[in-house]
Amino acid sequence: MGMEQNNSGVHVDDVKLALRGHVTEGYKFIPQQQLREGDLGYRSCPSLNDRVHILVTVVVSLLSEEVVKKLRNVRLTASEMDIPQLAILTKVDEACPEAEQDPKNIYKSKYLKEQVDKFSQLLGLPVNCIFLVKNYSSEISTDDDTDAHILCALKQMIVYGDDFLTHLND
Structure with missing residues (x-):
């Protein structure tokens, strides 16, 4: 949900x-x-252990103004609690023909760069905390280039969560 x-x-x-x-x-x-x-x-x-160590917002489609307000509200609370925050924009292959042709083009696309900048402004997240990911939907085998973007986002989630716990124990 x-x-x-x-x-x-x-x-x-x-x-x-x-x-x-x-x-x-x-x-x-x-x-x-x-x-x-x-x-x-x-x-x-x-x-x-019960608390959230990192907040990851996964965006699948365009956001309405109402949903943006909700996300900003949650982000503000997370910020007050010093919880690190990341966002993942998914289905980039559906949004951009360059990314659909070759997953290596995800971060070369001007259109996707504009979407990241727009999302950054809407929510107040730094651009380097927003990751672009192509979803597996109809593929029957994995692809190293697609996996690389997914793993990069996952690695940053782990790093940010670990940093959060380390700072709590300082």
Whole structure:
């Protein structure tokens, strides 16, 4: 479940609770009902292991103004908690013919560069924290160039999360 428009999707306050570790693993979010203290699925005393160590926003399609507001709201809370943040823009091959032809062209595309810059301005994320990824959708085998972009994003998630934990222990 993502952050959709018209009060569907995860409620912003539930995401903020998850950032702080108050949402138990396996909890099923209910769009029309916020999680509250005492509810099944609410953890009243979260440990460091229960807290979010990195916030990764995955964007699949164009964002409405309403969804952007929700994402900015969550980002602000994450920033206040010093949680590192990254974003992944997916399906770049569908958005750009150059990227569809050859995954090596993802970061050479002027159009995708514009999309990254636009997303950076919308959410206030630095450009170097936004990763472009081609999805596997109809392929029956993997591709090293596609994998390289996915692994690069994954590596940065691990590095940022590890840095977050290291700074907490300093």
